[in-house]
Amino acid sequence: MPVFENLAGTSPSSPAKAPAQTADHLVAAGAFAEEERNAVYRAIETRRDVRDQFRPDPLPDDLVRRLLEAAHSAPSVGFMQPWNFILVRQSQTRERVWQAFHQANEEACAMFEGDRRAQYQRLKLEGIRKAPLSICITCDTKRGGPVVLGRTHNPDTDVYSTVCAVQNLWLAARAEGVGVGWVSIFHEDAIKSILGIPEHVKIVAWLCIGYVDELYDMPELAVKGWRDRLPLDKLVFEEGWQDCDDM
Ligand SMILES: Cc1cc2c(cc1C)N(C[C@H](O)[C@H](O)[C@H](O)COP(=O)(O)O)c1[nH]c(=O)[nH]c(=O)c1N2
Numbered sequence: 331m332p333v334f335e336n337l338a339g340t341s342p343s344s345p346a347k348a349p350a351q352t353a354d355h356l357v358a359a360g361a362f363a364e365e366e367r368n369a370v371y372r373a374i375e376t377r378r379d380v381r382d383q384f385r386p387d388p389l390p391d392d393l394v395r396r397l398l399e400a401a402h403s404a405p406s407v408g409f410m411q412p413w414n415f416i417l418v419r420q421s422q423t424r425e426r427v428w429q430a431f432h433q434a435n436e437e438a439c440a441m442f443e444g445d446r447r448a449q450y451q452r453l454k455l456e457g458i459r460k461a462p463l464s465i466c467i468t469c470d471t472k473r474g475g476p477v478v479l480g481r482t483h484n485p486d487t488d489v490y491s492t493v494c495a496v497q498n499l500w501l502a503a504r505a506e507g508v509g510v511g512w513v514s515i516f517h518e519d520a521i522k523s524i525l526g527i528p529e530h531v532k533i534v535a536w537l538c539i540g541y542v543d544e545l546y547d548m549p550e551l552a553v554k555g556w557r558d559r560l561p562l563d564k565l566v567f568e569e570g571w572q573d574c575d576d577m
Pocket residue numbers: 377378379380381454455456512513514515548549550551
């Protein structure tokens with residue numbers, strides 16, 4: 331039995347049975363079998379941000395549920411679980427969101443100069459109208475009360491947690507043959523007003539989701555000459571910060 335059994339009942343805030351129960355929850359945690367490991371790395375390496383390859387057929391409810399379960403299994407600061415998932419299937423709503431994107435995208439385009447602006451204009455940066463499902467993933471900054479374990483010195487950790495949920499969903503989707511495209515070119519308030527999202531809740535991601543038959547074999551922005559993947563070795567430092575101004 332666990333050593334902390336002796337501590338049981340020493341304070342009113344530590345119920346007698348709790349320590350023994352926690353030990354009962356420890357389960358074996360060795361490495362996965364090679365095939366399973368390869369599947370995990372394959373999902374990570376072949377996941378893509380999808381803008382245009384969506385099929386129109388709707389996703390079955392049980393599949394959407396698995397994606398949401400994957401998202402909901404993400405780590406979160408103080409186990410805050412600050413996320414909500416707003417499923418948007420109606421084309422009228424998606425059209426309003428597309429209009430909000432379109433306006434913000436014109437503003438974004440004007441922020442680039444010369445050739446870069448022309449190149450930006452040629453990029454497709456969303457699949458809001460094409461993908462049959464969108465999920466707006468939000469972060470409720472008030473969930474769990476004003477003092478959250480682990481968030482005491484960094485209030486942004488609630489958003490970091492929500493991003494972990496997004497990534498879980500994105501990887502699970504890859505394994506299911508489902509494409510995901512993250513759209514962030516909006517004024518947050520425009521989307522909040524379309525969906526009735528309260529003030530203290532932040533929008534973390536707008537995800538366009540649908541089956542895909544094909545994916546690019548590298549990031550589309552690299553395929554289209556916008557930006558290449560950086561060499562990993564230039565990003566890994568030993569023991570402290572090193573110069574990397576050339577990136
Ligand atoms: C926070 C955040 C926000 C956005 C993105 C990603 C993330 C993490 N990405 C997708 C992004 O362009 C893409 O991930 C990179 O180009 C790398 O490509 P792969 O994801 O590896 O295919 C993205 N793509 C896009 O077309 N429109 C967008 O508004 C955004 N916004």
